[in-house]
Amino acid sequence: ADILKSLGPVISVKFLSLAPDPWALDSELVPLISVLAGLAAIFGHSYSIFLNFKGGKGMATVTGMALGLWPWTVLILFGIWLLIAALTKYVSLASITVVVLLPVMVSFMYPKTEYIIISIIAAVVIVYRHRLNIVRLLKGQEIKIGDKVKLEED
Template identity: 40%
Template sequence: MNLPLVLALLVAAYLLGSIPTALWVGRRFFGLDIREHGSGNAGATNTFRVLGKKPGSVVMAIDVLKGWAATMMASVMLSQGAIRPDQLLYFQLACGVLAVVGHIYPIFAQFRGGKGVATVLGMMLAIAPATVGGCILVFLLMLVLFRYVSLASMSAGVAFALLQLLPPFRPQNPLLLYFGFILAALLIYTHRANIGRLRAGNESRVPLFGRK
């Protein structure tokens, strides 16, 4: 193992995840700190809620790309002979998780970030694209039906775990199956405040067909 290269790319994965997309878009184009509005999170969901669908879509796309690019750093490790082929999944998960941690606790934004849903999506897109395709359909369906990004995100996370139980989506390495259920549980946990607002009936809907 080429330890210096592995460590450098692991740090790079965290730094890539730390890019505070929502914060920078809010400040650059709207002159506001997204963390002082809406739910207070610097993520795509709050950007949709506060700034509208166009800025929200841009933030989501970039945050997905962060997770995907960080996870692909494991492939760079493999191509450079820094890790063995049988270690690829482990380092894909490590790089992806570090990017998600960076998104939630960004060093470039006083460690106040978002919930990491879009970055998780990009991470899993790099590892299990077919399964993620099904999850995206679940996300879009729930979003169109109810217009709650939080509900759609949690539903997609649960769908990822459950889809992997089906033969067409079952991963070769059981680690990914276990990780899927852990991921679903973490998504529900990080959205516990949203769950409270959903139950109380005061969760904000996103303006899918509005002017924003």
């Protein structure tokens, strides 16, 4: 569902650009409007006004936006994510790594200024949202895939 929060708006902008007038968007504006739609979804998810500006870490929302804008980049980064998660058993490390690689990949594969800027903003937001995971990783306290989690009782 979180992937669709950003994939939907990005794809909608692309479809609007194909529509007959008066709904057609200027093709020059489509990349800019697409990234703004994706950015709005990321911030809306991560800093929801309905949750006192709290929310999720945003990785799935960034993935949806990236899937709509840069599908080949997502395919490559998903392979890297799977490899890191399988080798280290840390979902957070895999997520942080691929989101840091996102602007690099976008720069080479989809070199539009607005795409590079949004990928950098997305990476900064996701790394910031994972700051506690980073602290736990550095302390060796991060939960690994397959670890049993103790639930606190009230």
